[in-house]
Amino acid sequence: MSIRKRADRAYSAHLQGTLDLMILRMLQFGAQHGQGIARAIQNESAHVFIVDHGSLYPALQRLEDRGFIQAEWGTSETNRKARFYSLTPKGRKELTREEREWRRIASAIMRMLGPETS
Numbered sequence: 001m002s003i004r005k006r007a008d009r010a011y012s013a014h015l016q017g018t019l020d021l022m023i024l025r026m027l028q029f030g031a032q033h034g035q036g037i038a039r040a041i042q043n044e045s046a047h048v049f050i051v052d053h054g055s056l057y058p059a060l061q062r063l064e065d066r067g068f069i070q071a072e073w074g075t076s077e078t079n080r081k082a083r084f085y086s087l088t089p090k091g092r093k094e095l096t097r098e099e100r101e102w103r104r105i106a107s108a109i110m111r112m113l114g115p116e117t118s
Contacts (some may be wrong), residue, residue: 017057017107019051020068021102024095029070033082034060060085068094 026032026040037060038051063069068091076082087095 002017012034016040018102019055020063021095021098022049022051023059023063024054024068024091024098027085027087027091028095029036031072032083033074033076033084035076063091066094067091 022041022045023037026037026044029040032040034053038053038056040046041049041051060069060071064071064085067088069085070088071083071085074082074084
């Protein structure tokens with residue numbers, strides 16, 4: 001995953017842990033294939049997060065191994081064979097837990113940063 005207009009090395013390692021949460025969040029809206037997930041993350045983040053295949057597919061495998069998502073073969077909108085990923089009940093619980101934790105952390109950081117100044 002990379003971030004536009006920022007030094008990739010400085011932010012990439014920090015944000016790697018957020019990729020699982022972003023994937024689970026995008027799958028909350030229904031099953032998607034890998035490229036669709038990457039596009040959804042990019043669009044929903046206003047093009048701040050760009051997920052590359054080298055980060056996406058290991059994350060999908062990790063989430064599947066943990067039982068948070070499941071995959072089925074299907075046909076994409078371009079008529080190609082693709083794996084479609086969907087949330088499992090365990091994945092929905094994990095998403096709720098992760099969202100709650102990230103909101104708590106983000107709130108603490110915002111309190112520490114104080115009001116925005118120009």
